[in-house]
Amino acid sequence: MKTLTTLLADLVGLDSINPDLVPDGAGEAPIARYVSDWAGAQGLEAHWVEPVDGRPSVVVVARGSGGGRSLMLNGHLDTVGVAGMTDPFSARIEHGQLFGRGAYDMKGGLAACLWVAAQAKQLSLRGDVIVACVADEEAASLGMQAVLEHWHADAAIVTEPTGLDVCVAHKGFVWVEVKVQGRAAHGSRPDLGVDAIAKAGPVLMGVEALDRHLRAGPGHPLLGTGSVHLSLIRGGQEMSSYPDSCFVGLERRTVPGETPESAEAEVEALLNEARQRDPAFRASHRVTLVRSAFEVPPETEVVRLVRRYAGQITGAERRVYGETFWMDAAFLGAAGIPTVVFGAGGGGAHATEEWADLTSVQQCADVLLAVAGEFCA
Incomplete structure (x- = not known):
């Protein structure tokens, strides 16, 4: 051998x-x-x-x-x-x-x-x-x-x-994609367009706030706390148009005791808060991959x-x-x-x-x- x-x-x-x-x-x-x-x-x-x-x-x-x-x-x-x-x-x-x-x-x-x-x-x-x-x-x-x-x-x-x-x-992780909806229009017509990238602002700020909240928690004795970060963002077609959509990808790192369902609920709560602050806010989300802790x-x-x-x-x-x-x-x-x-x-x-x-x-x-x-x- x-x-x-x-x-x-x-x-x-x-x-x-x-x-x-x-x-x-x-x-x-x-x-x-x-x-x-x-x-x-x-x-x-x-x-x-x-x-x-x-x-x-x-x-x-x-x-x-x-x-x-x-x-x-x-x-x-x-x-x-x-x-x-x-x-x-x-x-x-x-x-x-x-x-x-x-x-x-x-x-x-x-x-x-x-x-x-x-x-x-x-x-x-x-x-x-x-x-x-x-x-x-x-x-x-x-x-x-x-x-x-x-x-x-x-x-x-x-x-x-x-x-x-x-x-x-x-640790495990949950990947989530958020789609923020706008309305396409010529860049000269703000009366018609809704800027999906600008509308994504509350999502970006909400993820940052959620991460601070998670990392301030008690955590797991060997792994510490869970976390969340923004991984990807894309939107728009050219400089002279209002973007009709903006996609934001985020990764939620989990520790034992945290479930994919609880992580998804956090994202939904974040979007609901944005909807309450801005009735014109339109967004949906989907989970693209889950790997458990x-x-x-x-x-x-x-x-x-x-x-x-x-x-x-x-x-x-x-x-x-x-x-x-x-x-x-x-x-x-x-x-x-x-x-x-x-x-x-x-x-x-x-x-x-x-x-x-x-x-x-x-x-x-x-x-x-x-x-x-x-x-x-």
């Missing part, structure tokens, strides 16, 4: 840029074929999950003898783009660091998961070790959602990079196992924390699978120089293997 470092280098050497982010990105098919072939060479099962043509995920299984609990390890195949990078797929190694797109986010974790599956096959476990190598995490998470339609487990570990600390919560109790068994073995293997007690950005852990948790986030270290996620710390990747794999050895015994 290839060493863990060689496996990681092979994965980084494959272009798996998400084509929903970069139109000419290679997508997940080449790396999925590699993973499937590698799994077959190790005597592991490899199951192809492809809800959208050309966007496959692969589920690798180290099948147990039966009667034991199953553990799902998760890593995503896709990466962001490589604009501005030099040799993004070279996987060069310097001073214990492996450089290249995806090395840190998150092919280091993916390589650790696959290595553990191969090692677990030698442990005569009763339970299955399942590695969900999923597509599209960097965009719409089509892969994770499709995998969960067919696969379940008794616990899961998402190997997004955590620097070998233990993540038990992360995630939280797992620290006393959950899989969390305790990861903390214990991570402390033993690294020689230091590991921090338990909450992360600001969203992850596929939310989908696993919503599916009723106790889930924790634990991965290796490095740096440069989405940056022009990205790297994985090879010692950390090996320690991550060792922890995962120890957890699987106890949980699936």
Whole structure:
């Protein structure tokens, strides 16, 4: 079997840029074929999950003898783009660091998961070790959602990079588009025109006030408060016309306990206040994307196992924390699978120089293997 470092280098050497982010990105098919072939060479099962043509995920299984609990390890195949990078797929190694797109986010974790599956096959476990190598995490998470339609487990570990600390919560988000209505007219006819961009002013001010209110609240013990910000605005056709509409995009970041429904109600309340102040104000809104916040109790068994073995293997007690950005852990948790986030270290996620710390990747794999050895015994 290839060493863990060689496996990681092979994965980084494959272009798996998400084509929903970069139109000419290679997508997940080449790396999925590699993973499937590698799994077959190790005597592991490899199951192809492809809800959208050309966007496959692969589920690798180290099948147990039966009667034991199953553990799902998760890593995503896709990466962001490589604009501005030099040799993004070279996987060069310097001073214990492996450089290249995806090395840190998150092919280091993916390589650790696959290595553990191969090692677990030698442990005569009763339970299955399942590695969900999923597509599209960097965009719409089509892969994770499709995998969960067919696969379940008794616990899961998402190997997004955590620097070998233990993540038990992360924020979610709700995207909302507000359409403010005006009336088109020639710029010389203010008696006929209604300026939709000007009418959007109360929306802009209302979002700013809502954000101040949210951030002054008590917040979540690990994640702090929710927030809201204005992301996009567009309106008008040319300088000499009154704009008939103005679209405002906002993002509401949520913490556990805040729901998509409560976030949408805040926007509706904001619009209602504008209507009360100005009877001529016309606006509607729609939710375009929802990703829920995630939280797992620290006393959950899989969390305790990861903390214990991570402390033993690294020689230091590991921090338990909450992360600001969203992850596929939310989908696993919503599916009723106790889930924790634990991965290796490095740096440069989405940056022009990205790297994985090879010692950390090996320690991550060792922890995962120890957890699987106890949980699936």
